[in-house]
Amino acid sequence: MTVIVSTPTTGAPHEAIHRLIRQAGQVILGKDRQIRLALACLLARGHLLIEDIPGVGKTTLAHVLAQLLGLHFQRIQFTSDLLPADILGMSVYDRDNASFKFHPGPVFAHFILADEVNRATPKTQSALLEAMEERQVTVEGATRPLPEPFFVIATQNPAHQIGTFPLPESQLDRFLLRIELGYPDREAERALLRGGERRNMIADLRPCMDAAQLLVLQRAVAEVHVADALLDYLQALLAFSRSAPEFQGGLSPRAGLALLRAAQAWALIHGRAQVIPEDVQAILPGVAAHRLRGAADRGEQSEQALVALLLNSVAIP
Amino acid sequence: MDHGSSQDQLLSRHNLGWLLASLVMAVAPHVPRLPPWVSVLFAAIALWRLDIARRRRPLPGKGPLLLLTALTAGGIYMSYGTLFGRNAGVAMLTAMLVLKLMEARTLRDCMVVVFIAYFLVITNFLFSQSVPTALYLLAVVLAITAALIGLNHPRGALRWAVRLRLAAALLLQAVPAMVLLFVLFPRVPGPLWGLPRDAFGGRSGLSDTMSPGSISRLGLSDEVAFRVKFAGDVPRPSELYWRGPVLWDFNGRTWSAGKPVVAEGLGFTGFGAPLRYVVTLEPDDQRWLFAIDLPASTPPGASVTADYQLLAAQPVRQRLRYDVTSYPAYRTPLRLSASDRARALRLPRQGNPRALQLAARWRAQSRSDEEIVSKALAMFHDAPFFYTLNPPLLGANPVDGFLFGSRSGFCEHYAGSFAFLMRAAGIPARVVTGYQGGEINPLGGYLIVRQADAHAWVEVWLKGRGWVRVDPTAAVAPQRVESGIATALPASDIIPGLLSERTPWLRELRMSWDAVNNGWNQWILGYNQQRQLVLLSRLWQRPASWQELGLTLAAAMGALLLGLGGLTLWRTRVGRETGISAIYGKFCTKTARLGMKRRPSEGPADFARRIARRRPDLAEQAALISGLYIRLRYGQGAKKEEVQRLRQMVRGFPGRRV
Numbered sequence: 001m002t003v004i005v006s007t008p009t010t011g012a013p014h015e016a017i018h019r020l021i022r023q024a025g026q027v028i029l030g031k032d033r034q035i036r037l038a039l040a041c042l043l044a045r046g047h048l049l050i051e052d053i054p055g056v057g058k059t060t061l062a063h064v065l066a067q068l069l070g071l072h073f074q075r076i077q078f079t080s081d082l083l084p085a086d087i088l089g090m091s092v093y094d095r096d097n098a099s100f101k102f103h104p105g106p107v108f109a110h111f112i113l114a115d116e117v118n119r120a121t122p123k124t125q126s127a128l129l130e131a132m133e134e135r136q137v138t139v140e141g142a143t144r145p146l147p148e149p150f151f152v153i154a155t156q157n158p159a160h161q162i163g164t165f166p167l168p169e170s171q172l173d174r175f176l177l178r179i180e181l182g183y184p185d186r187e188a189e190r191a192l193l194r195g196g197e198r199r200n201m202i203a204d205l206r207p208c209m210d211a212a213q214l215l216v217l218q219r220a221v222a223e224v225h226v227a228d229a230l231l232d233y234l235q236a237l238l239a240f241s242r243s244a245p246e247f248q249g250g251l252s253p254r255a256g257l258a259l260l261r262a263a264q265a266w267a268l269i270h271g272r273a274q275v276i277p278e279d280v281q282a283i284l285p286g287v288a289a290h291r292l293r294g295a296a297d298r299g300e301q302s303e304q305a306l307v308a309l310l311l312n313s314v315a316i317p
Numbered sequence: 318m319d320h321g322s323s324q325d326q327l328l329s330r331h332n333l334g335w336l337l338a339s340l341v342m343a344v345a346p347h348v349p350r351l352p353p354w355v356s357v358l359f360a361a362i363a364l365w366r367l368d369i370a371r372r373r374r375p376l377p378g379k380g381p382l383l384l385l386t387a388l389t390a391g392g393i394y395m396s397y398g399t400l401f402g403r404n405a406g407v408a409m410l411t412a413m414l415v416l417k418l419m420e421a422r423t424l425r426d427c428m429v430v431v432f433i434a435y436f437l438v439i440t441n442f443l444f445s446q447s448v449p450t451a452l453y454l455l456a457v458v459l460a461i462t463a464a465l466i467g468l469n470h471p472r473g474a475l476r477w478a479v480r481l482r483l484a485a486a487l488l489l490q491a492v493p494a495m496v497l498l499f500v501l502f503p504r505v506p507g508p509l510w511g512l513p514r515d516a517f518g519g520r521s522g523l524s525d526t527m528s529p530g531s532i533s534r535l536g537l538s539d540e541v542a543f544r545v546k547f548a549g550d551v552p553r554p555s556e557l558y559w560r561g562p563v564l565w566d567f568n569g570r571t572w573s574a575g576k577p578v579v580a581e582g583l584g585f586t587g588f589g590a591p592l593r594y595v596v597t598l599e600p601d602d603q604r605w606l607f608a609i610d611l612p613a614s615t616p617p618g619a620s621v622t623a624d625y626q627l628l629a630a631q632p633v634r635q636r637l638r639y640d641v642t643s644y645p646a647y648r649t650p651l652r653l654s655a656s657d658r659a660r661a662l663r664l665p666r667q668g669n670p671r672a673l674q675l676a677a678r679w680r681a682q683s684r685s686d687e688e689i690v691s692k693a694l695a696m697f698h699d700a701p702f703f704y705t706l707n708p709p710l711l712g713a714n715p716v717d718g719f720l721f722g723s724r725s726g727f728c729e730h731y732a733g734s735f736a737f738l739m740r741a742a743g744i745p746a747r748v749v750t751g752y753q754g755g756e757i758n759p760l761g762g763y764l765i766v767r768q769a770d771a772h773a774w775v776e777v778w779l780k781g782r783g784w785v786r787v788d789p790t791a792a793v794a795p796q797r798v799e800s801g802i803a804t805a806l807p808a809s810d811i812i813p814g815l816l817s818e819r820t821p822w823l824r825e826l827r828m829s830w831d832a833v834n835n836g837w838n839q840w841i842l843g844y845n846q847q848r849q850l851v852l853l854s855r856l857w858q859r860p861a862s863w864q865e866l867g868l869t870l871a872a873a874m875g876a877l878l879l880g881l882g883g884l885t886l887w888r889t890r891v892g893r894e895t896g897i898s899a900i901y902g903k904f905c906t907k908t909a910r911l912g913m914k915r916r917p918s919e920g921p922a923d924f925a926r927r928i929a930r931r932r933p934d935l936a937e938q939a940a941l942i943s944g945l946y947i948r949l950r951y952g953q954g955a956k957k958e959e960v961q962r963l964r965q966m967v968r969g970f971p972g973r974r975v
Contacts, residue, residue: 227951274952277920315917 014271017217020208021269024064027201028057030188036269037179037286038065038153042214043221044265046176046258047132047152049117049290056181058155062113063202069214070207071110071149076128078120080163084127088137102139107131110147110211114154118164128152129171149214169291176258177286217268224264225274232317233277234259237284240314241292247306248293255291262287277316284311330370332467335480336418336430337363339460343437344411346453350444352396355408358389362415376419386416407440424468431465448837459484493877501853501870503863504846522601523750523771525562528571529708529715532750533727536706538768541599542752543607544835545764548593552609554754556645558774558786559607559766561751563624567740569665570715572733572748580623585783587613587644597838598637604628607751607766609643610786616640624747636838649783653745661745661778669716669737676741686744686779690787693738697731697792700724704794728790728797732773735789745778749786753797760832772797897955900964901946907972908939921946935971942966 017039024035038061041048050058059075066073076087089105106112107128114128131137132152136145154175156167172178184192195201209217234256242250251259260275262283267275288310289303341363348356369376389412390400397405414433421427438454438461462484467475475483522542524531543559564572592609606619606627615621616639618630629637653661664673679689703725711718716734719726732748739746753772755764774788790797846863853861905915908924913931915924925943929936945963949955 225951225953227953229950274947276922276947276951278922281918281920281923312916312918316920 016209020068027064029191030184040265041177042151044261049154049175049178051156052181062153066111067205068208070210073111074106074109075113076106077115078117082120082124088139112152117154118156172290178290221265224267236314258287333370335464335467339464342457343434346441359415366418403443427468434461497873503866504849523561525574527729532729532771533706535768535771540768542766543596543598546595558610559752560610561605564748569668577622579620585647585649588646591642593642600633602632608641611647612643614642662740664740669714671717673741676738680742689742694792697789702793728773731789732775736775758828897949904967
């Protein structure tokens with residue numbers, strides 16, 4: 001990345017983003033790309049699903065981001081006996097006032113970590129997912145808006161599926177991006193082993209921005225220019241996923257919108273005033289992998305292979 | 318992304334179905350011509366192959382296949398006595414085609430099957446070259462092409478509509494080349510490859526003998542014998558005596574022609590205006606070229622006999638066009654050689670006593686030959702004679718049996734018995750067979766003469782007048798000569814083919830169809846060397862030679878391919894923002910020359926980074942070009958001078974290996 005091919009946007013917001021990425025990178029070692037993707041997801045007003053085995057730093061990533069963004073953070077540990085009311089909140093009789101008083105649940109926060117989301121029952125899962133989609137909660141007849149900004153990171157452990165309720169495809173679609181963290185490389189691991197306690201480092205982090213600044217950035221994402229030539233490319237990608245026999249069902253229009261928004265956010269993070277094909281290609285695995293299924297008669301194809309096929313088959317017009 | 322590694326992927330059941338369906342279509346017209354066991358073998362192996370595909374079982378090994386192939390070849394040899402020739406060849410090709418399918422493992426095998434199938438389509442033309450055949454075979458070619466597309470398409474299973482549309486587009490794209498090749502490909506005289514001998518079995522038509530029933534058999538056939546285009550008006554039907562074989566010898570039952578005697582010139586005097594016309598004769602494997610009594614010119618390569626028959630040099634095996642001039646009014650020489658006279662009077666030693674008696678009585682009662690002729694015609698006219706296609710059988714003395722017994726017959730009965738009576742009365746007489754009349758097609762303005770118009774009449778030699786045509790049938794059924802066979806026959810005799818004479822719309826339909834066929838014959842099938850040279854000479858305003866033809870063909874095909882190639886290139890140009898894209902394209906061409914080819918899916922920024930890694934010396938230039946390109950193509954408000962700058966930067970980029 002020696003040559004930076006970009007037309008930098010000027011001003012403080014971009015500075016703040018850079019500082020944020022730098023600081024997060026000091027705690028979460030060797031995961032620069034995942035940090036940027038998580039940030040892009042947040043800026044594009046989407047929600048993030050992290051799928052990986054325990055112990056690779058899913059929770060740490062969520063903590064670091066929340067801390068750096070200066071957002072109110074809530075962690076919900078999903079278990080099989082978790083009920084929707086445990087997330088959304090409930091009305092409790094207040095003996096002093098002789099009336100019911102609504103006690104908001106943990107969902108009423110800016111930044112939520114839904115840990116091991118596939119451990120809860122579908123009913124509880126959908127309570128969260130509906131809140132994510134609509135950015136409001138309806139409990140006992142009253143509709144209460146969730147705070148802005150509102151960002152959910154859900155984690156899922158793919159290795160141990162016994163006693164879990166895997167999210168169905170329709171629910172997966174609500175996550176703008178899905179990323180995997182993976183093991184750190186040798187160098188990063190060495191630094192990790194030598195370094196101090198991560199928890200303490202998080203406590204020492206100073207916020208780079210506040211909620212108001214984040215909202216400004218989110219609005220700026222929609223302003224990133226999208227040329228017709230880029231839409232041509234985006235549509236070519238969608239068309240290929242719908243017509244090639246390797247895929248069972250292509251990307252939905254919602255997936256197309258997700259691609260566009262995420263690409264805009266990615267361009268903004270990299271200081272560009274316009275989206276270029278590389279932006280789309282960068283976020284495509286995160287946006288498309290969990291939305292694509294290989295055609296059954298073509299044998300088992302990994303999601304990554306499908307995304308690679310999509311990327312390599314479609315020429316940039 | 319990997320196609321064709323395993324057999325299942327290569328020949329999916331879907332593709333196999335298409336391949337088999339197109340093969341069945343190609344073989345179907347051959348089925349009536351093949352020995353039944355070959356058709357059964359074809360069906361059985363096709364089903365076997367389908368079953369193998371459905372159950373995903375392996376194909377049979379080399380051993381059983383070899384045995385099956387040898388048995389099949391043996392069977393075909395047993396059926397035909399040969400492995401060559403048209404019929405055996407087609408049977409062999411059909412059997413081998415379906416057997417090849419049993420070892421079709423690779424794409425190459427399938428291609429072989431497809432190309433054999435194309436060849437099998439061509440073999441159908443060895444049997445029929447009619448319009449319906451051509452249309453059907455076009456459909457077959459479409460199906461085979463669709464199967465071919467399925468085999469080669471990277472996406473594998475295509476919907477049938479997509480396949481057919483692609484195949485139709487392919488065939489349509491081939492049309493210009495087809496037309497060019499058809500018009501310009503130098504024709505050789507005669508067909509490109511000689512049609513095998515056995516191609517002409519079972520044609521109906523006149524023969525060089527006539528016995529009771531031989532012409533009435535033709536009366537049942539509405540096959541076209543020939544078509545005629547007159548230079549002027551079509552003459553009256555009663556003038557349309559199309560002269561064919563002349564029969565001299567009678568053995569008591571059958572009249573026969575004997576060996577034709579070729580004459581040096583045309584020995585007759587014609588009167589009045591001659592008729593000029595072009596005859597298109599359907600192949601009948603005979604040498605006679607039919608012409609109106611009496612022909613005054615011989616088509617090139619043909620000869621004329623002493624009794625005015627036109628003979629082609631070879632039996633007519635393909636549709637033949639020839640120009641003739643005829644004089645309907647004529648006088649033959651007044652001298653009859655002694656041998657001819659003897660031949661024209663000869664009768665068998667015994668038989669038909671009552672007819673001989675009648676002739677002798679007429680001779681005794683008459684003063685001239687003319688009077689005897691009139692007496693005979695009067696008898697046919699006055700006595701209750703019937704004109705019918707279905708006469709009763711006659712006994713040992715057919716002339717007596719007919720004249721005094723059944724009294725119902727077709728033209729050969731009247732002509733035969735009339736000639737007999739004349740000879741018995743001492744008047745030289747001979748039977749002429751041919752066709753009489755014909756049907757005018759108002760759509761094409763030409764005359765159709767069918768096998769049903771076959772006719773027989775008599776020529777008698779009268780002193781001072783030479784050979785004179787007498788048609789005894791006209792005395793019995795004058796309508797036959799005036800308005801054609803269909804009206805002269807009783808209603809019960811009408812055959813289905815001729816029924817249309819009485820239903821106008823059906824007649825119109827038949828005429829339209831015949832006009833289409835005639836055009837097809839004249840312009841497609843009849844487009845031979847002569848017509849090709851005539852057509853091109855007229856187009857070029859000077860005589861054409863086949864060398865020029867070849868050069869023109871090569872040039873035209875070259876131009877066509879160049880044009881198509883240019884069109885394809887033009888259409889695959891990079892889209893709307895051509896200016897900017899084209900400049901960037903030039904940049905990519907230059908980098909490709911330096912060994913760095915941009916992948917189609919590689920974005921400009923990624924590409925610039927790759928260049929920077931490979932050639933750090935070019936990194937800055939590449940980054941500037943890519944950056945500007947990105948701003949112009951993906952950013953807002955591209956300015957003209959920026960585009961100009963991009964062009965200059967690309968121009969300044971090194972394009973050659975250093």
